[in-house]
Amino acid sequence: xxxxxxxxxxxxxxxIQKILSKPESSPLTLVLDSVEQxxxxxxxxxxxxxxxxxxxxxxxxxxxxxxPPDIDTHITSRRKTxxxxxxxxxxxxxxxxxxxxxxxxxxxxxxxxxxxxxxYLLSLLSPTTSMLLIHHLDIPTPTPKNTHPYTPAPLxxxxxxxxTILTLSSLPQHLALKRAQDTALAAPLFGLEEGREGVLGG
Amino acid sequence: xxxxxxxxxxxSPSSQSQAPVSGTQSSLIPGVxxxxxxxxxxxxxxxxxxxDLLGHSGFALGNSLLVEENGxxxxxxxxxxxxxxxxxxxxxxxxxxGVGEPWGRELPAVVKxxxxxxxxxxxxxxxxxxxxxxxxxxxxxxxxxxxPSSARAPPAVNRTPTSAISSGIESxxxxxxxxxxxxxxxLALLDGNRLNYIPVRPxxxxxxxxxxxxxxxREHLASSSSSTVHRFIIPNLLSPALYPMQASNPQHxxxxxxxxxxxxxxxxxxxxxxxxxxxxxxPRSAGLTRWIExxxxxxxxxxxxxxxxxxxxxxxxxxxxxxxxxxxxxxxxMHRLPVFSEKGGGxxxxxxxxxxxxxxxxxxxxxxxxxxxGDAEAQRGEGEGKxxxxxxxx
Numbered sequence: 001x002x003x004x005x006x007x008x009x010x011x012x013x014x015x016i017q018k019i020l021s022k023p024e025s026s027p028l029t030l031v032l033d034s035v036e037q038x039x040x041x042x043x044x045x046x047x048x049x050x051x052x053x054x055x056x057x058x059x060x061x062x063x064x065x066x067x068p069p070d071i072d073t074h075i076t077s078r079r080k081t082x083x084x085x086x087x088x089x090x091x092x093x094x095x096x097x098x099x100x101x102x103x104x105x106x107x108x109x110x111x112x113x114x115x116x117x118x119x120y121l122l123s124l125l126s127p128t129t130s131m132l133l134i135h136h137l138d139i140p141t142p143t144p145k146n147t148h149p150y151t152p153a154p155l156x157x158x159x160x161x162x163x164t165i166l167t168l169s170s171l172p173q174h175l176a177l178k179r180a181q182d183t184a185l186a187a188p189l190f191g192l193e194e195g196r197e198g199v200l201g202g
Numbered sequence: 203x204x205x206x207x208x209x210x211x212x213x214s215p216s217s218q219s220q221a222p223v224s225g226t227q228s229s230l231i232p233g234v235x236x237x238x239x240x241x242x243x244x245x246x247x248x249x250x251x252x253x254d255l256l257g258h259s260g261f262a263l264g265n266s267l268l269v270e271e272n273g274x275x276x277x278x279x280x281x282x283x284x285x286x287x288x289x290x291x292x293x294x295x296x297x298x299x300g301v302g303e304p305w306g307r308e309l310p311a312v313v314k315x316x317x318x319x320x321x322x323x324x325x326x327x328x329x330x331x332x333x334x335x336x337x338x339x340x341x342x343x344x345x346x347x348x349x350p351s352s353a354r355a356p357p358a359v360n361r362t363p364t365s366a367i368s369s370g371i372e373s374x375x376x377x378x379x380x381x382x383x384x385x386x387x388x389l390a391l392l393d394g395n396r397l398n399y400i401p402v403r404p405x406x407x408x409x410x411x412x413x414x415x416x417x418x419x420r421e422h423l424a425s426s427s428s429s430t431v432h433r434f435i436i437p438n439l440l441s442p443a444l445y446p447m448q449a450s451n452p453q454h455x456x457x458x459x460x461x462x463x464x465x466x467x468x469x470x471x472x473x474x475x476x477x478x479x480x481x482x483x484x485p486r487s488a489g490l491t492r493w494i495e496x497x498x499x500x501x502x503x504x505x506x507x508x509x510x511x512x513x514x515x516x517x518x519x520x521x522x523x524x525x526x527x528x529x530x531x532x533x534x535x536m537h538r539l540p541v542f543s544e545k546g547g548g549x550x551x552x553x554x555x556x557x558x559x560x561x562x563x564x565x566x567x568x569x570x571x572x573x574x575x576g577d578a579e580a581q582r583g584e585g586e587g588k589x590x591x592x593x594x595x596x
Contacts, residue, residue: 116442116446116447118442151447152442152483156482156483159482160482
C-alpha cells in the first residue's frame with residue numbers, strides 16, 4: 001500500500017472514531033440512511049458510547065417502539081407543533097450536563113415553510129448539547145407549498161448546516177460490487193434499480 | 203514637445219512637479235490609483251493575483267464583485283477578509299453586513315515589508331532592473347498586462363512603500379496599493395470606528411429584511427465626505443444562518459440588488475461592493491442566482507477540491523517537481539469581469555485557474571496538470587539510478 005493511502009486511511013479512521021466517541025466534537029451530525037442500510041446499528045453504538053461517557057441521551061421519534069433500550073429520555077414527536085416540541089426538548093435538557101439529542105427521523109412539521117429549519121435546529125444546540133439527525137433518503141421530502149420557488153429544499157439546507165455528514169451504505173452490496181469488478185463482470189444492481197416487482201432484495 | 207528644452211533628464215525636479223497623473227483627485231486618496239487602461243479609479247482587493255485578474259490591475263470603483271462558492275468551505279470569506287483588511291489599512295470606511303464583531307476580529311494582519319524583501323532579494327533586484335527601463339511615470343500604475351501567468355517579478359514587490367518612496371514620487375504619501383497579509387495573525391484595529399457592522403434585523407414575514415441595511419448604507423454614504431472610499435462587504439448573502447427565510451424572495455432580494463447598483467452608479471468613485479453567495483443552496487441553474495449574477499458587475503466561482511478523498515486530483519505526487527509548488531485547493535472560474543470594454547480589461551475569462559490559500563496569501567494562477575500518479579514507478583526507477591536532493595533528504 002502506498003504510504004499516502006495508508007496515511008489517508010488512518011486519518012479517516014481516527015476521524016470517525018472521534019466523531020462517534022465524542023458527540024460534542026460535532027454539534028450537528030447528519031446521518032443519511034436508506035432502506036437497504038438503516039441507521040439503527042449506528043444509533044445503538046452512539047448511544048452506548050454516550051452512556052459510557054455519562055452523556056444524557058434524548059431520543060425524539062414519532063413512536064417509542066423503535067427506540068434503542070439504553071436511552072435516558074424519550075420524547076414523542078407525533079402531532080406536535082415545532083414550538084411545543086422545542087419547549088419539551090429544552091425542558092428535558094439539564095443544565096451543565098452533556099446531552100445528545102437524537103432525532104429519528106426529522107419531524108415533518110419542521111419542513112413546513114413557516115419554520116426556519118436551520119434556526120430551529122440551532123436554537124436547540126448549546127456548547128454542551130449536540131445533535132444526531134437521521135434522515136431517510138428513501139422517503140421523499142414534500143415540497144412545501146405556499147413558498148416561492150427559490151426557497152432552498154430541506155435536504156440541501158440540512159447538508160449546508162450540518163457539521164458532519166455520514167452516508168450509510170450496505171457492506172454486502174459493496175462486497176458484491178467489488179467481486180463483480182474484480183472478475184470484470186457487470187455490476188449488480190440493488191434496491192429499486194434491481195427492477196423486481198414487490199420485492200426489495202439486496 | 204518642440205517647445206521643451208532638449209537633453210534634459212526626465213527625472214529632473216522641474217519636470218517632476220508637472221507629473222501628468224490622470225485623475226489627480228483620485229490619486230490623492232490612499233489606496234486608489236487610476237487604471238492603466240482608461241484612467242478610472244481602482245482600488246485593491248487585498249489579493250494581488252485577483253487584482254491582476256480583474257483587468258484594470260485593480261478593482262474598479264463603482265463596481266460589485268460576486269464570489270460564488272460551492273460546498274461549505276470558507277475560501278470566499280478569506281477573500282472578503284483580505285478585502286476588508288486592505289480597506290482598514292488604507293483608511294477606507296468598511297461596512298460589513300449581517301455578521302457581528304467576531305468576524306471583524308479575524309481580519310489578517312499586514313506582513314512587514316522587510317520580511318517580503320528578505321524573502322525575495324533576487325526578485326527585488328529584478329524589479330529594480332526592470333524599473334530602469336520603464337518610464338517612471340507609468341511605474342505607479344502597477345504591473346499592467348502581466349496577468350497571472352506572467353514570468354516577471356511578483357507584483358507585490360513593486361507595490362511596497364519602500365520602493366515607492368525610493369523612486370522619489372510622492373514621498374509623503376504611502377503608495378502601497380496592495381498589502382501582503384498573514385492569515386495566522388490578527389489585524390490590530392486601532393479605532394473601532396473603521397469597521398461598521400450593519401446587522402440584519404428580524405422583521406415580520408412580509409417585510410423585506412434588506413430595508414434597514416439600505417437605509418444604514420444610504421446614511422453612511424450621504425454623511426461622509428466625497429473623498430472617503432467605502433467598501434461594502436456582504437458575507438454569505440442569503441445564508442439561512444444570517445438571513446430570514448423571506449430574504450430569498452425575489453421581490454425583496456432583487457430590489458436590494460437594484461438599490462445597491464444605484465448606489466454604485468451614484469457614488470462611482472467612492473464605493474466598491476464584494477459579496478459571497480453559497481451556490482450549494484442557490485444553484486447557478488436557478489433563476490434567482492442568474493438574476494443575482496446579472497445584477498453584479500463581476501462574477502467569479504470557487505469550486506474547492508474534495509480533500510483527502512481518493513477521487514481528488516493526485517496533486518501530492520511523490521515526484522519532486524511538485525514538492526516546491528503549493529497544492530491547488532480549488533478551481534476558480536471568472537464568469538464576468540467588471541468594466542470589460544473594447545479597451546480591454548483582461549483576457550482571462552476562458553482560462554483554467556486554480557487558487558491556493560496558504561499562510562501568507564491567496565493566489566490565483568493558471569492550472570497545469572501535474573505528472574500522472576501512475577508514473578510513480580517510472581519516476582522511482584529514475585531516482586534509484588541517480589540520487590536527487592530529495593532522496594538524500596529522506
